[in-house]
Amino acid sequence: MNATSAIIHGAVYGTIICVVILTGIAVAIWFERKFAGRMQSRLGPTMTGPVGLLQPFADVVKLLQKEDIVPRDADRGLFDLAPPLAAIASLGAAAVVPWSPKIIAADLDVGVVFVLAIGGLMVVPTFMAGWASNNKFALIGAMRAVAQSVSYGVPLVLATMVPVVLAGSLSVSGIVGWQAQHHWFALWPIIPGLPAFLLYYLAMLAESNRIPFDIPEAESELVAGITTEYTGAKFTLFYMAEYVHTMVGSAVASALFFGGWDGPFRPGLHWMVLKTLLIFASVYWVRWSLVRFRSDQLMALCWKRLTPIGLGLVFVAAAFVQFWPGGAR
Amino acid sequence: MAVNGSGDGHKRLPVYDESELTYEHPLYGAMLSVPGLSVGVTSIDAILNWGVMNSLWVFPMATSCCGIELMAAAASRVDLDRMGTIVRATPRQAEVMVIAGTITVKMAPRVKALWDQMPEPKWAIAMGSCAISGDFYRNLYAVVPGIDTVLPVDVYVPGCPPNPEALMHGLLRLKEKVALRRAGKLPPRDDRPDRLQVTKPSVARFLDPARDPAIDEQQVESALHATDTDRSDEPAAGEERASAEPPEPIASSQPSDLEALLRDEFGVAETAPKDGAPVVAVERHVALARRLRGMGYEIFTYVVATHFPEKTGKAPAPERFELAYAVRSVGKGSKVASWRLKLAPGEAAPSLVGVYAGADWQEREQWDLVGVRFAGHPDLRRIMMPENWDGHPLRKDYPADKACPPWR
């Protein structure tokens, strides 16, 4: 594949994947509201479109029309730049996710590093938003977000190192391919595969600010956290970035730990989508069941529990590769 | 359900000039200006309107009882989420401000500030009689007689409090109103279609042409400095507050008969007068409180100041203030020990803050509402009324319906 065709391939698939993800996000928001409604013995949206399916679209159409207010003392440039940056950073990681053996925007050799780096970038627009709003609630939210993202980056990296060590590849599609030939890492080796997935899952919840780790936008404490001053279209971008971040995180999880597009009967796109959506739904299951941690407890959990566990898992993975008969490549 | 507005030619006030309020997104104007696009504008407009109609997010301006019903409306029995309504905590991301509950003169500037922070297009629902007209607090010094004296209300939901179902109904009526927002040529708020049962606002005061324009300026001014009026952590210039004396340890003593204690130690002649608690000399009062606390009366229950205005005629009596105190013992057979102080106008009562920490706020309240000074109180400032309030409302000569510009 020469450079030109790679660019065309990336552009075409990238566009398709972005469009599909963004549409999927709309459905996902609908799903979450219905799901939360059912958990709370309510109905959720019913009046907009069939079974309320058009609700997210109505929300977006409305939000785009809202007046765009920039606080007088806000840092105008950063304030405007943060939302699109958040959207880009959250969508960017989707580039290296293999949705099927063929559907992948950019099959990088260092895909895992790319995912982690782009995911880590999310902290920049978050802090920009909090700082530029010139609002104390937003500032506290931004401080919390930075502390949280930086801390939880460590267990996240350690958790992704486990499949990397086991498969001996930094390419996401390479890891999926290795799993397809052998076994899924969450199924075998049970240790460290499954604990690594759980670790990844917790770190992903923290990275995408989901309950019980949603302290940066804890709306009972900080009104709306970093988005307190954002209206209309800019808020929409943040709102969607959050969902995209979770969605891409789920997709990476299913690729790294659950064999991606691999599955019994007919491997392919449908398996990847199914796994991603299941993990995605579980995030909301957790979200609507638990209360949130306090920020210092969050840090304690990260540095005192999850990070040592993550280190241990990487060692176990290395030992597995080295000593298990057939485990070594 | 009634919808605000009428076309009977009231003069518009500059604060809420409707022509400025009808917000139009710049994109919308741009679309209209492109010749080719203007053909499709009607359908685009329908889509845009559909979006707003079906996604009315609520900012809960919940102050009192109606706020509980607002919460109940979001709960499972009524479920506002069915019509796509979710509750946002920040005014920046909401369309509808639901004013649920009584708005006081102290709160009104904040409500106005929050309303100004909401992005257009926006609507207001007055939920409950207090928000509509002030209800039975209407003619009292502290309450704004209807939130439509502060901001333009679109839908009134009557009730005390309205059922959650009624709020849902109100939101559905608002939806109808939104649907007509751009029917034809951007109708101003006044031109409401007949089918929405156009009625006048319940309080015409805001639209009253005779109203002094200075009041509106004051309104705007106070909305701009919402939280500055009572930042009272700092003492006023030149007045240094007395610092709290460290509480002396209180010697515990055996509980004895209250009447005997009052008679023998505190020289109270009449230990059970007909018209209330025994009257204690002002200077012995702190000692009595200490003694009682040592005896096991550990809960500070109340302090009440009463104003007895000057009486002329058959039974003349000079103006005076009376303070009634009570403390309570803990545990089985809990008893209240109470006593009274009689004060001349202007005379200060010794503060009990050194004995009971709970006296702090209670004495502040009595100072604020009745105007009795407490000597030795470390922080005697208003607690209920705004810092710049004039007078003490619970005095008998204070008119209950005193006006407080600009809010009433």
Next chain:
Amino acid sequence: MEMSARVERAVMTMNEPQVVTVQYQSAVRGNVDPHLSIRHYDPEADMMLLHFGPQHPSTHGVFRMDLHLDGEIVVKATPYVGYLHRAVEKLCEKLSYVQQTPIVDKNDYVAPMTNEQALNMAFEKLLNVEVPRRARWMRTLFAELQRIASHLLALGTFSIDLGGALGGGSTLFIHTFRERELILDLFEEVTGMRFHYNTHTIGGQRHDLPAGFDKKVHAALDIIESRIPEYAKMTVDNAIFKDRTVGVGVLDGKLALELGITGPILRASGVDHDLRRDAPYSAYDELVPRVRVETAGDCYARTRVRFDEVTDSIALCRKAIDGMPEGPINGYKPIRQPTMAKATSGQVYVGIETPRGELGTFVVAGGDTPTSPHRLKIRSPSLHALAAIPYIMPGATVSDAVAILGSLDPIMGEVDR
């Protein structure tokens, strides 16, 4: 602990040489001086002033705290009340004795039944009216049903404070509201209103129990009781919930007494005091309630006390409805006109145990008009509870501040009146 040290630095005074210590989680009187101006705090601490309220999702109404923060740690908290001061006491001076019941309903709008009861009991004492036995039992039944409803709401709103309106907190909140509606339905059947019942009058009750009411009470209580284990899983037995509440906002029992705090907050601080048992009124001499006491004094203990009281109140309600005596429901002459109750002199105080503590009514009779009080003061438990904030907030984080405020369960209508 490092956090503790930072707070200590921040409150070092300029005038005095010694350090004013603010303990990290608890602060008894003497360690915290709520009146010490922020000017006397360390000028180099670089603190931030956060206006928390009056309109904030978790201030439970219109209440404002000025939090001086060092990082996220509260160094000084100054509460401000009065944003809902509706001049109820002035209004009561204008109205006659029989007109006042619907006014006080709106004070503690989460437990209106007990408001009415406190007011009318004071008037009965003033006018020397005997309440018939059935009316006293009905009052007890209503008060206990109201206690269940109020505690359910407190539990729900507290979990929203901890878990957010878009998360697990709201799930529990909506579930407790679902059960609260059952009790509101019962009251609606008796009085015609969901709240603001206006059913207590001088001398007894206005509305008798409808036929078949006991079956409905039992049915509703059965449903609520069956769902209590579910709540326990989400709150008092939940690990994250415990992490957030245990050891947070510790209120010393002695300080609580001194501040005049009563009710579940006082009992959570280890003081065995409940007016229902200690100074029985209505039918509590026959239906003796179980008094729950916790010793920790933290947010968890306060929630635990309320949680357990729901169970106790369910049992008490069952006893009250089963043993409901027959007889008249009003011991006073029938109300024909608003000016019929007259008192020329006297001062009375009656305090009862509401879901929030001792709610009392102090009436000074006489004055210009014998048909209305000269002065009426409502002693509200929530006002006393909020007075604890300057003492227990320092050292907590912003998240804790929300939890502490939620666990105090203030009702601003009652605080400001």
